[in-house]
Amino acid sequence: MKRLTPWHISLFIFLITGALAGIAAVYPEEGISIGDLTLRFPTLRSFLDNEEEQPAKEPALSPEELLALRAQEARKAEETGFLHYFKSNPSCIHWPQEDSCSIGDSTYFDDFYTALRHARDSAVHIVHYGDSQIEEDRITRTVRRQLQARFGGGGPGLTPLYQSIQTLTTGQQTSPEPKRFLVYGNPTYRRTGDNRYGPMGQVALVDTTITYSVVPRSKVTGIYSAHYFNRLTLLSSADSELTLTIKGKATRVTPANTPMQLTTISLPDSTTSVSMRVAGTGEVYGVLLGQTTGVGVDNIPMRGCSGMIFTNIQAAQLRTYYRATRTGLIILQYGGNNVPHLYTEEDADNYAAALVSQIRYLQRQSPDAAILFIGPSDMTTRRKGELRTYPILPYLERKLRQEVTMAGVAYWSMYDSMGGEGSMPQWVASGLAGKDYVHFTRKGADNAGNMLCDALLNGYKFYLWRNHLDD
Numbered sequence: 293m294k295r296l297t298p299w300h301i302s303l304f305i306f307l308i309t310g311a312l313a314g315i316a317a318v319y320p321e322e323g324i325s326i327g328d329l330t331l332r333f334p335t336l337r338s339f340l341d342n343e344e345e346q347p348a349k350e351p352a353l354s355p356e357e358l359l360a361l362r363a364q365e366a367r368k369a370e371e372t373g374f375l376h377y378f379k380s381n382p383s384c385i386h387w388p389q390e391d392s393c394s395i396g397d398s399t400y401f402d403d404f405y406t407a408l409r410h411a412r413d414s415a416v417h418i419v420h421y422g423d424s425q426i427e428e429d430r431i432t433r434t435v436r437r438q439l440q441a442r443f444g445g446g447g448p449g450l451t452p453l454y455q456s457i458q459t460l461t462t463g464q465q466t467s468p469e470p471k472r473f474l475v476y477g478n479p480t481y482r483r484t485g486d487n488r489y490g491p492m493g494q495v496a497l498v499d500t501t502i503t504y505s506v507v508p509r510s511k512v513t514g515i516y517s518a519h520y521f522n523r524l525t526l527l528s529s530a531d532s533e534l535t536l537t538i539k540g541k542a543t544r545v546t547p548a549n550t551p552m553q554l555t556t557i558s559l560p561d562s563t564t565s566v567s568m569r570v571a572g573t574g575e576v577y578g579v580l581l582g583q584t585t586g587v588g589v590d591n592i593p594m595r596g597c598s599g600m601i602f603t604n605i606q607a608a609q610l611r612t613y614y615r616a617t618r619t620g621l622i623i624l625q626y627g628g629n630n631v632p633h634l635y636t637e638e639d640a641d642n643y644a645a646a647l648v649s650q651i652r653y654l655q656r657q658s659p660d661a662a663i664l665f666i667g668p669s670d671m672t673t674r675r676k677g678e679l680r681t682y683p684i685l686p687y688l689e690r691k692l693r694q695e696v697t698m699a700g701v702a703y704w705s706m707y708d709s710m711g712g713e714g715s716m717p718q719w720v721a722s723g724l725a726g727k728d729y730v731h732f733t734r735k736g737a738d739n740a741g742n743m744l745c746d747a748l749l750n751g752y753k754f755y756l757w758r759n760h761l762d763d
Contacts, residue, residue, distance in 0.1 A: 374754050382708035385664070385747050386693055388700045398754060400702055404620040404662045405755040408587070409763075411443040417588045417617040419450075419491070422625030424595045425669070425731060429459035431625075432591035433518065434741025435748070440517035442749075445586020447521035453496040453504055453576040459591065460512050460734065461519070465505045470496040470576075475604050476597040487606045490527055490552065490577025491613040492592050498534065501571040504579060508564050519564045525556045525580040527613070532574025538566060545574070551608035552577060554616050577609070580617070588617065598643075599626030602650045610657040619661045622654060625706075627668035627692060628730065631682050640688040644695040651699055663701040666744070667692045670707050670716040672729040679729065681713045709743045 353361065378384050378395040389396030407416035418439075420432045429448070440446060448461045454472060455464040474481040475493040489495055508519035526536060526545065530553060534545040538557060545555050559566065570576065582588040594601070602610075613619070626647070634640050651663060667689050672679045689707045696703045710719060719725035724736030732740055756763060 370757060374757065377750065378754075382705065382712070383743050383747055385751050386697055386703040386705070388702060389697050396697060398751075398758070401621075401662050401751055402755055402759075403660065405752050407618070407620045408439070408443050408752065409756075409761070411445060411586050413585060415445070415583070415585055415588060415618050416443075417590070417614075417619040418621045418623065419590045419592065419614075419619055420623040420625070421592045421594065421599075422623075422666075423597050423599075423629055424593060425628060425737075426591060426625060427457055427593040427595065428734075429461045429591045430732065430734060430737035431741040431744065432589060433459075433461050433513070434738050435745045436518055436587070436589035436591075437516055438742075438745045438749075439587045439589065443587050445583050445588055446517045446519075447523075447580075447582035447588060448506075448518045449582060449588050449590035450492060450527075450578045450580045450592065451506065452492055452494055452578055453498075453502070453570070457593070457595075459509070461509060463507045463509050465503075467503050468500070470498060470502055472496050475601045476594040487604055488529060488552075488575065488577075488609060489605045490609055491590075491605075492578045493594060493601055493605060494577070495529075496576045498532075498570055498572065498574050498576055501569060503567065503569050505567040506565060506579075506581065515564070520562050520583070521581040522559050522561050522563055522583050523556055523581070524559060524566060524568065525554050525582075526570075527577040527580065528553045528555065529575035529577075532572070532576075534570055534572040534574050534576075537569040537571070545572075550612065551606065552612045554580075554612070596629055597626065598630050599624060599647055599650055603653045607653075607657050610654070614658040614661060619658060622658060622661050622663045623666060624651070624654075624663065625666040627688065628671060631668055631671050631685055631688065632673070634684045634688060637684075637687055637691075640684055640691050643688070644691045647692070648695050648699045651696065651701055655700070664704060665692070665696045665701060666704050666706055668707060669710055669730075669732070669740075670713065670719075672714075672716045679717050681716070686713055704744060704747055706740065709747075710740070 375395060378387075378398065385401075387396030387398050387400050404416070407414075418435075420426060420435070422431075426432055436449070448459070451462070451464060454466040454470055458464065472481065473483045473489065473495050475487075475489040483489070483495075508515060510519065524538070526534075528534060528545055530550050531547050532545050532553060533547060536543045536545065536555065536557065538559075543555065543557055545553060566581070568579075580588075580590075614622075627643075630643055634643060647665075651665065654663060668685065671682050671685060673682055674680075685707070689705060693703045693705065710716075716725055716729050719732070719736055720727065720729060723733060724739060725732050755761075
């Protein structure tokens with residue numbers, strides 16, 4: 293018998309397969325009927341189709357359950373985006389925290405954000421303290437403008453009776469110039485044995501008739517919300533005996549048993565300028581221009597100040613002001629004046645610890661307000677002929693963030709937001725900072741204010757998302 297080779301076997305399989313394929317190709321799909329019998333043969337398509345027919349699957353979830361699952365998945369993706377932002381974005385707000393392994397207490401601003409959300413029905417106030425970086429209403433005016441545009445409100449906020457450095461928002465004149473005491477700056481302006489400086493850290497003594505006038509600086513900024521106000525509130529000492537006259541209408545201020553008097557005069561809606569005559573004797577701590585509802589924002593610059601002055605201001609006066617104005621947020625922006633004088637990490641540690649003491653003092657006076665500390669910007673000095681960031685600044689910035697958040701308040705890094713180490717020369721080259729390589733120009737301050745406001749509003753978006761609220 294002839295032995296079959298693999299070639300013969302392969303040929304046989306090929307011929308049989310070809311024959312079957314030929315039959316399948318010409319065999320009718322409906323089969324061949326012989327009487328009551330129908331002969332069928334697999335079609336060529338069934339030979340070539342390798343997929344097994346799967347039985348129909350019953351859906352595991354109802355439509356309602358499936359929609360809920362998709363919503364849950366979308367919300368998880370949104371949460372991932374928020375958490376990524378707060379963990380990695382250099383311009384985000386750093387919330388109070390007990391360790392560095394989380395984003396911290398992101399609910400810290402919730403009371404403030406709730407007040408913002410309802411600001412068109414009731415007032416909420418922000419007080420922005422700082423050094424010369426915020427003089428002229430810089431940075432503050434940008435935050436004020438954006439928040440008032442979105443949440444309502446108006447007016448420039450708290451102004452001193454005598455404005456020694458004019459702002460970009462209002463033009464102010466006071467005549468004659470009153471004697472003043474300041475809690476910061478030149479020691480010759482200090483009070484002796486008295487800490488009644490008011491919330492601005494300055495007091496004007498009235499012993500004659502003084503005229504106070506405010507007009508909008510529309511040529512600088514154009515007319516906007518900060519120029520419109522319908523309330524004027526005079527802050528004065530408890531023993532003041534004053535007569536306030538606006539357009540011939542007089543309002544009396546008489547002694548009262550209170551740490552500080554707040555005398556409010558209603559003005560016509562959309563008032564943009566006012567002139568007031570102040571006659572009598574007393575101490576004036578400021579003049580507040582604002583509206584009955586919406587957001588009010590104070591700009592309180594203290595040239596040369598390191599932030600170590602709050603414990604020298606009478607606690608009862610601070611409490612009275614924060615409570616009366618419904619202050620929801622206090623912003624502290626300090627540190628730049630100390631950078632050139634800090635040489636070691638121990639120096640930076642001591643400064644940060646001293647700042648925390650000031651923060652704790654303010655926390656006691658404003659239990660209903662959140663506090664946001666803003667650290668110094670990048671600052672450069674010339675070393676070996678090159679402009680470089682002050683050596684202590686990166687460490688100081690980290691230390692301030694750590695100590696401030698551990699003290700239970702929020703922190704925003706101006707340093708990181710503008711680009712970190714070595715960024716100041718780039719800001720100077722772009723016209724965003726001055727040739728002192730310390731202070732922002734007006735344009736640069738506007739950009740810094742925009743970044744700060746973006747950080748605040750991103751926190752607000754997270755607040756709305758967490759609480760399932762509409763804007």
